[in-house]
Amino acid sequence: MQETARRNTRQKAAIERAVLSSCDHPSAETVYERVREELPAVSLGTVYRVLRALVEQGSVREIYVPGAPARFDKTTRGHAHFVCSGCGRVEDVFADEDAFEQLVKEQCDGCRVDETDIIFRGLCADCRGINL
Numbered sequence: 001m002q003e004t005a006r007r008n009t010r011q012k013a014a015i016e017r018a019v020l021s022s023c024d025h026p027s028a029e030t031v032y033e034r035v036r037e038e039l040p041a042v043s044l045g046t047v048y049r050v051l052r053a054l055v056e057q058g059s060v061r062e063i064y065v066p067g068a069p070a071r072f073d074k075t076t077r078g079h080a081h082f083v084c085s086g087c088g089r090v091e092d093v094f095a096d097e098d099a100f101e102q103l104v105k106e107q108c109d110g111c112r113v114d115e116t117d118i119i120f121r122g123l124c125a126d127c128r129g130i131n132l
Contacts, residue, residue, distance in 0.1 A: 014038050015050040019060050025071040025081070025090035063090065064117065080118035086127030093120060 018034045019026065026034070032047045051072055054060045061073040065083055071090050073081075080093040101113040125131075 011035070011039060011042050011046055012050050012053075014042070015047055016054060016059065019051070019054065019072050020074045022074065025063060025073050027069040027071055029069065031072065063119075065090070065119065078116060080120060082120045082122065082124075084124040084127055085121050086123050089124050089126075091124070093118075 014035045015031060018031045022034075024030075028044070028048050028051055031051065032042070032044050035042050035047060051060070051062075055062045055072075058076060061076045063071040063073055063081055065071060065088075068083075068088060073090075073092075075092060078097045080095045080097065082091045082093050083089070084091075095118065097116045097118065100118060101116060104111055104113050
């Protein structure tokens with residue numbers, strides 16, 4: 001039993017590191033591939049369970065991108081995202097979410113905002129062929 005607990009702890013730590021050291025908002029499958037380099041026996045199911053627990057405890061944020069797998073973000077404070085419709089890259093966008101919430105309160109009588117997910121869509125510079 002101790003070996004199982006130790007393995008799960010190593011797996012959890014590796015999965016958490018894979019997300020917290022990433023700036024690319026990895027999907028569960030991407031996290032799985034990265035963790036397998038360190039722990040080849042890790043299962044995709046374990047990755048999903050640990051990611052769910054990390055989201056529930058507030059250590060990472062889950063980003064829902066319609067038509068694509070969920071992505072995981074190490075930045076848990078409020079912010080928006082830009083999703084490239086060409087390559088699928090996800091970038092952080094730090095905007096005034098309070099202003100958007102205020103608009104909802106003004107335009108929707110009696111509404112309370114509990115959570116904000118703002119996604120901007122378009123083409124990144126690479127997909128547009130722009131050298132920055």
